[in-house]
Amino acid sequence: MTTSTCGHEYTISLLELKEERALYQQFCDILQSLLPEQPLSFFIRPSLSNKEALKLIYQQHVSEPLALHEMLEKAQLCMSKPVLISKSYTCMPLRLDDQVIGLLWIYAVLTPANCNLTAHLMNVFFHQLHTLALARIDPLSQLLNRQTFDEKVLEIASGQGFLQPRDEPDPRRWYLALFDIDHFKRVNDSFGHVIGDEVILLTAQHLKENFRAEDYVFRYGGEEFAILFQAHNDSEAQSLLDRVRGVIRSVTFPQVGQVTLSVGFTDVTDVMQVSELVNQADMALYHAKQHGRDRVVFYGTLEGVSLQVTTSDIELF
Numbered sequence: 001m002t003t004s005t006c007g008h009e010y011t012i013s014l015l016e017l018k019e020e021r022a023l024y025q026q027f028c029d030i031l032q033s034l035l036p037e038q039p040l041s042f043f044i045r046p047s048l049s050n051k052e053a054l055k056l057i058y059q060q061h062v063s064e065p066l067a068l069h070e071m072l073e074k075a076q077l078c079m080s081k082p083v084l085i086s087k088s089y090t091c092m093p094l095r096l097d098d099q100v101i102g103l104l105w106i107y108a109v110l111t112p113a114n115c116n117l118t119a120h121l122m123n124v125f126f127h128q129l130h131t132l133a134l135a136r137i138d139p140l141s142q143l144l145n146r147q148t149f150d151e152k153v154l155e156i157a158s159g160q161g162f163l164q165p166r167d168e169p170d171p172r173r174w175y176l177a178l179f180d181i182d183h184f185k186r187v188n189d190s191f192g193h194v195i196g197d198e199v200i201l202l203t204a205q206h207l208k209e210n211f212r213a214e215d216y217v218f219r220y221g222g223e224e225f226a227i228l229f230q231a232h233n234d235s236e237a238q239s240l241l242d243r244v245r246g247v248i249r250s251v252t253f254p255q256v257g258q259v260t261l262s263v264g265f266t267d268v269t270d271v272m273q274v275s276e277l278v279n280q281a282d283m284a285l286y287h288a289k290q291h292g293r294d295r296v297v298f299y300g301t302l303e304g305v306s307l308q309v310t311t312s313d314i315e316l317f
């Protein structure tokens, strides 16, 4: 962070950033230099999804922080105000569609000048975050798009989680699953592309709802979805994917009725190339398609079998 104290320079420094992690870091650096003596906590929902809980991003000089639910309750007090100032604290909530998607809580009363500048910079930060988030979204399904996929896989394979890992004694590992809607061409041919698009959208929503907020759900291609998710082991991953497959199988899609999915998955190791990882999940998906569809296949169970699949048979992405 520069030593500048100029609001304009702070604004420019936020708008220049094209990567979310750097944007968070910059905003936290700004808070540190703008409010060096103030105890504060800064929370945000990193994906801007209202399903996700607020995460603590930054804290300084805080000895006894308020519980998050207390903060949220207090934030509700300023529904129509951009900033809430009491005798002992200043609260700046960020809102999107009536949801609090971020919260800066300062355990002190700011001067009006500092308060205005901080509120302004918080809005600049949020709008830049929102712009970056929109560039990562597929417009039809509202899932993360293909362009974001490689970036996230590399991030995960190199051991950098964007979010803090859950505090569990038995850590979970990352897996990649490829979901493909079965006989989707028939849906388009029988009902038209508009209904086909609706099936893609509804499937995307069900997938998103059935994975955790910290997992990543992508629209990978036309009727294909890629999921980066966590499980303790291979059998837990298999059960989770089978459950999701079952959920979608039980949905009655308007006009179309039942839709099934084939799924191939593999575990993510830190030495993998993205292409190798996708190739493994794709081989498992291919196997699921070849063995009746509407099933989940783990790449790790394909030893020997995968060798029978010739490269020309595999639809690489």
Ligand SMILES: Nc1nc2c(ncn2[C@@H]2O[C@H](COP(=O)(O)OP(=O)(O)OP(=O)(O)O)[C@@H](O)[C@H]2O)c(=O)[nH]1
Binding pocket: 180, 181, 182, 183, 184, 185, 186, 188, 192, 193, 194, 195, 196, 197, 200, 221, 222, 223, 289, 293
């Ligand atoms: N409506 C709609 N259709 C799409 C979209 N993207 C791809 N498709 C169609 O999805 C269909 C995929 O067909 P195939 O690759 O033959 O696969 P399938 O019919 O699902 O058969 P299996 O995968 O073998 O079960 C093609 O007809 C594409 O035109 C999209 O965004 N919207």
